[in-house]
Amino acid sequence: MQALAPTPQQVAPAGRTLDVDNLTVRYGSAVAVDGVSLAIEPGEVVALLGPSGCGKTTLLRVIAGFVRQAGGRVLVDGAGIDHLPANQRNVGIVFQNYALFPHMTVAENVAHGLRARGQRGAAVGQRVERMLAMVQLGAFRERLPRQLSGGQQQRVALARALAVEPSILLLDEPFAALDRNLRLDMQIEVKRLQRQLGLTTILVTHDQDEAMSVADRIAVMNKGKVEQFDTPVAIYDRPQTLFVNGFIGTTNLLPGKVMAVMSDTATVALQAGATLRLPAPQGIAAGSSVILSVRPEQLVLSPVATAESWPIEPGLSLPLGPQLVLEARATCGTALKIVEPRRRIPTEVQRRFCALAPDARPSLFPRSTPSATE
Amino acid sequence: MSVASDLIDRPREEGRLRLAEWQLALPLSLAFAALFLAPLLLLGATSFFNDEKITQPGFASWTKFFGDPFNYKVILDTLLLGLKTVCATVVIGYPVALVYIDLPARLQKVLIFIIVMPMLLSVVVRTFAWIVVLGREGVVNQLLLWLGVISEPLRLLQTELGLVISLTQIEMPLMLLPLISVMSRLDPNLRDASAALGASRWRTLFTVIVPLSMPGLVAGCLLVFASSTTAFISQTVIGGVRLIYLPLVIWQQSLVVYNWPLAAVASLSLVVSVLSVIAALSYLGRRSSRHLHG
Ligand SMILES: Nc1ncnc2c1ncn2[C@@H]1O[C@H](COP(=O)(O)OP(=O)(O)OP(=O)(O)O)[C@@H](O)[C@H]1O
Ligand SMILES: [Mg+2]
Numbered sequence: 215m216q217a218l219a220p221t222p223q224q225v226a227p228a229g230r231t232l233d234v235d236n237l238t239v240r241y242g243s244a245v246a247v248d249g250v251s252l253a254i255e256p257g258e259v260v261a262l263l264g265p266s267g268c269g270k271t272t273l274l275r276v277i278a279g280f281v282r283q284a285g286g287r288v289l290v291d292g293a294g295i296d297h298l299p300a301n302q303r304n305v306g307i308v309f310q311n312y313a314l315f316p317h318m319t320v321a322e323n324v325a326h327g328l329r330a331r332g333q334r335g336a337a338v339g340q341r342v343e344r345m346l347a348m349v350q351l352g353a354f355r356e357r358l359p360r361q362l363s364g365g366q367q368q369r370v371a372l373a374r375a376l377a378v379e380p381s382i383l384l385l386d387e388p389f390a391a392l393d394r395n396l397r398l399d400m401q402i403e404v405k406r407l408q409r410q411l412g413l414t415t416i417l418v419t420h421d422q423d424e425a426m427s428v429a430d431r432i433a434v435m436n437k438g439k440v441e442q443f444d445t446p447v448a449i450y451d452r453p454q455t456l457f458v459n460g461f462i463g464t465t466n467l468l469p470g471k472v473m474a475v476m477s478d479t480a481t482v483a484l485q486a487g488a489t490l491r492l493p494a495p496q497g498i499a500a501g502s503s504v505i506l507s508v509r510p511e512q513l514v515l516s517p518v519a520t521a522e523s524w525p526i527e528p529g530l531s532l533p534l535g536p537q538l539v540l541e542a543r544a545t546c547g548t549a550l551k552i553v554e555p556r557r558r559i560p561t562e563v564q565r566r567f568c569a570l571a572p573d574a575r576p577s578l579f580p581r582s583t584p585s586a587t588e
Numbered sequence: 589m590s591v592a593s594d595l596i597d598r599p600r601e602e603g604r605l606r607l608a609e610w611q612l613a614l615p616l617s618l619a620f621a622a623l624f625l626a627p628l629l630l631l632g633a634t635s636f637f638n639d640e641k642i643t644q645p646g647f648a649s650w651t652k653f654f655g656d657p658f659n660y661k662v663i664l665d666t667l668l669l670g671l672k673t674v675c676a677t678v679v680i681g682y683p684v685a686l687v688y689i690d691l692p693a694r695l696q697k698v699l700i701f702i703i704v705m706p707m708l709l710s711v712v713v714r715t716f717a718w719i720v721v722l723g724r725e726g727v728v729n730q731l732l733l734w735l736g737v738i739s740e741p742l743r744l745l746q747t748e749l750g751l752v753i754s755l756t757q758i759e760m761p762l763m764l765l766p767l768i769s770v771m772s773r774l775d776p777n778l779r780d781a782s783a784a785l786g787a788s789r790w791r792t793l794f795t796v797i798v799p800l801s802m803p804g805l806v807a808g809c810l811l812v813f814a815s816s817t818t819a820f821i822s823q824t825v826i827g828g829v830r831l832i833y834l835p836l837v838i839w840q841q842s843l844v845v846y847n848w849p850l851a852a853v854a855s856l857s858l859v860v861s862v863l864s865v866i867a868a869l870s871y872l873g874r875r876s877s878r879h880l881h882g
Contacts, residue, residue: 280780300783307784313777317799326795327785378785 229256229412230291230381232277237286239272239438246272248438249286254431257412259405260443261425264435265461270418271310273435274384277416279303290381301330306380306413310387312371314359320346320370321355327378345373348407365396372404376411383408383415389424401428422462426450434458456579459507466513466550468506469581475500480578482506486544488524490570495578503581510539510553512574516567523569526550542568628859635852642848649849653857659837663861666833669751670817670865676756677763677812678805685767685804686797689774700768707761715822718754719745722826746828754826755816762815763808770804771797799876806873810866817862834858 232254239247247269254260262270275281277288279300287294295303314323324342333341346352349369359367368388375383385404389397405428408415419425425432426446433443434457442454453459460467470484472494480494482504490506498504516523529541533556540552542565552568570576638648653659688699706714721727722744729741744750774797782792798805820835827833834854842851 275780278780278784280783300780301786301788303784304786305784307781309777309781311775311777313775313781315778315782315796315800326782326787330782330785330787330791374781374785 229258229414231256231289232382232414232416233287233289233292234273234277235287235289237273237276237288238284239269239276239281240284245438247276247283250435250438250440251286252433252440252443254414254416256414257409258430259408259415259417259428261429261432262416262418262435263420263422263425263432263461266420268435269438270435271386274307274386274416274418277382278305278307278384304378304380305382305384306375306378307384308368308371308375308386308388310390312359312367314367314370314374316359319356319358320351320362323359323370324374324377327374331378341377345377348376349373349403364391365400368392368400369403372407376407376413379411380413383413385415385417387418387420390420397424404428434461436461451575453507453577456505456507459577459579463509464551465507465509466548468508468544468548469546470504470506472498472500472502472504480504482578484524485546486524486548487546488522488569490522492576492578497580498578505579505581506576507579508570508574508576510551512571512576513550513552513568514571515540515552515554515565516569517565519567520569523567525566526568528565540565544568631852631855634848635856637849640845640847640849649847649853653850653853659854659857662832662834662837663857665831666817666835666858667861667865669748669755669823669833670813670862672748672752673755673759673816674809674812676752677760678809680756681760681763681767681808682805685764685771685801686793688768689771689776703761703764703768706758711758711819711821714758715754715825718750718757718822718826722750722754745826746830748827748831751823751827751831755819755822758819758822759812759816762811766807766811767801767804770807771801774800802873802876806870806876809869809873813869814862814866818858834861 232252234250234252234254237247237250238245250269250273252260262273264270272281276283279295279298283296287296289295290303315326318326321342324345325338328338328341342355343352346355349372351366351369351373354362354366354370359370362370368391372388388404389400392400401424404417407413417425417428429446431443431445432449434441434449436457442449442458444452444454449458449462453462459465468484468486470482470486473481473483473489475481475494475498478494479491480498481489481491483489484506492506515526519525525545526542527545529543531538531540533539536556538554538556540554542550542552544550550568634642635649636645636647638644638646684699684703688696691699719726723729724741724743724745726744728744729738732738733741744753778796778800779792782796783789787795817833818835820839823831823833824836824839834857838851838854838858841847841854
């Protein structure tokens with residue numbers, strides 16, 4: 215990597231803004247993308263995270279110009295690009311299956327975009343060499359794609375996309391086919407290249423850890439809609455909807471009822487048998503049914519009963535690295551997962567009650583969030 | 589089980605598998621030998637007789653056939669007819685295949701049906717249909733006259749042009765089916781990838797789609813060439829007696845003149861000349877698509 219001397223156009227990266235404005239895509243009568251808006255800063259990496267079929271690939275295909283939207287706009291640096299065909303958008307894309315040209319060598323694959331832009335002669339060769347050096351594949355220039363490993367193919371696809379200096383980079387689950395170690399290497403690699411070139415990037419992924427580690431911001435999608443678009447920390451700690459809450463990390467869901475709302479504080483009686491005073495989100499009224507969501511590491515065990523703790527029946531405990539994962543059941547039947555540091559292995563007596571940790575940031579959701587109905 | 593014994597066992601198993609596969613192919617090989625190779629040998633033997641009664645062995649039939657410059661012209665015309673038909677089916681068939689891969693699945697089924705339908709009709713029927721279309725009072729002439737493109741009917745029957753037109757239609761399924769089967773297996777992302785890199789549609793067509801569809805194109809060309817050079821019925825019914833191709837010569841010598849040795853020489857000439865063009869075509873095709881099979 216250190217072999218790459220920065221060239222003038224790489225030193226001063228001029229990232230572009232990418233705005234997706236109320237975008238809707240239909241396949242026949244089915245809505246694949248439903249009013250999605252994203253404002254992406256120059257040089258930012260945004261991860262699109264969501265379950266299969268939620269419209270992530272479709273969104274990328276619209277930005278790249280392969281699919282026409284039914285409504286909404288795509289803007290780069292504030293200018294609409296919807297009227298441009300795919301070959302004039304200068305958007306680099308790496309497909310999940312890489313889509314390398316099987317009849318061309320590695321070098322020819324990388325040169326394809328340069329030739330398409332009218333470059334000829336030695337300049338093409340030099341640029342290809344530089345791109346291959348960047349992804350450390352110089353020795354493989356004469357190989358055909360099928361003579362490469364998955365990770366090598368992925369790097370060729372990246373070199374091919376970056377060779378033409380795109381203004382936007384789209385990555386559609388680029389790491390899905392790689393094994394764990396290679397995936398970590400490639401994540402670091404892509405992040406490094408993206409930083410160096412100052413490329414505004416959208417990364418589609420199924421993998422929340424990947425989204426958390428690579429992205430500056432995450433857009434969590436569900437059924438064609440963006441449920442939340444925020445930093446990884448905010449998505450984890452302050453999920454806006456029950457769907458995001460359940461999709462990111464693991465969580466405990468405790469049903470309860472709002473007894474009273476006083477200014478910003480709600481008094482909630484949990485079915486498990488405790489009464490808690492919690493910060494109330496908007497739209498919560500006294501008497502309504504709610505669900506309290508608490509991360510496993512934000513629950514603590516205690517040997518004594520208080521008004522704010524509830525009795526549990528401890529189940530299996532699994533040592534998991536430095537942590538101990540304890541499964542338990544509340545009296546109302548709700549299954550609970552509690553994570554404790556391994557140092558403090560609780561004894562049997564200490565496992566009788568459960569409460570929120572002092573620094574816990576639980577979330578309160580109305581009982582029927584639209585996204586939780588199915 | 590140790591690694592060493594694994595290594596020893598594996599080749600033996602592969603050998604066994606290969607033997608089993610070979611045995612599976614045996615019945616078909618025997619049928620080929622009996623129905624294809626034996627008649628060919630018989631044909632070869634027949635050609636080395638001098639007289640029509642097949643009594644005196646000799647090379648007279650060969651020297652007679654190849655001593656006549658007219659026969660060279662017939663061979664050349666036959667091969668040219670095949671090449672022209674191949675060109676016409678490629679020029680018309682390739683765009684159809686391109687359209688096919690872009691159609692929604694429902695319309696693809698309709699198109700496939702339209703392509704295959706002619707194959708469900710006898711060649712004789714299709715050939716006579718072309719007489720109706722191409723004749724002096726036929727659809728083509730009527731239309732051109734009505735449009736004012738021509739002032740008197742064109743002669744299309746009994747011309748090579750008319751024959752190539754009808755053979756193009758008759759042989760089209762043989763071009764389209766292999767072409768479509770190869771093209772619809774292409775990863776659609778390849779075209780998008782090429783476009784995203786800035787390539788125009790034409791550049792993508794010639795640098796990505798055409799090279800990758802080469803196996804289908806070559807297979808189609810071979811089938812159309814072999815089929816059109818030997819299409820006796822269409823050649824004689826539409827070409828008439830004035831256009832002479834090898835199959836007609838063979839028919840005349842074997843069933844009109846009853847000179848079987850000469851008919852055998854003509855048949856072997858047809859087989860050899862068609863096979864050599866096919867061998868050349870498939871060599872070129874393999875070279876251009878070596879990357880696909882390694
Ligand atoms: N060409 C198409 N024709 C019709 N429907 C399509 C087409 N492509 C996608 N869809 C539908 O649009 C929806 C969104 O698909 P998309 O490929 O964007 O999902 P995704 O989020 O990328 O899923 P995955 O994580 O499985 O790749 C799905 O319901 C899918 O069935
Ligand atoms: Mg997808």
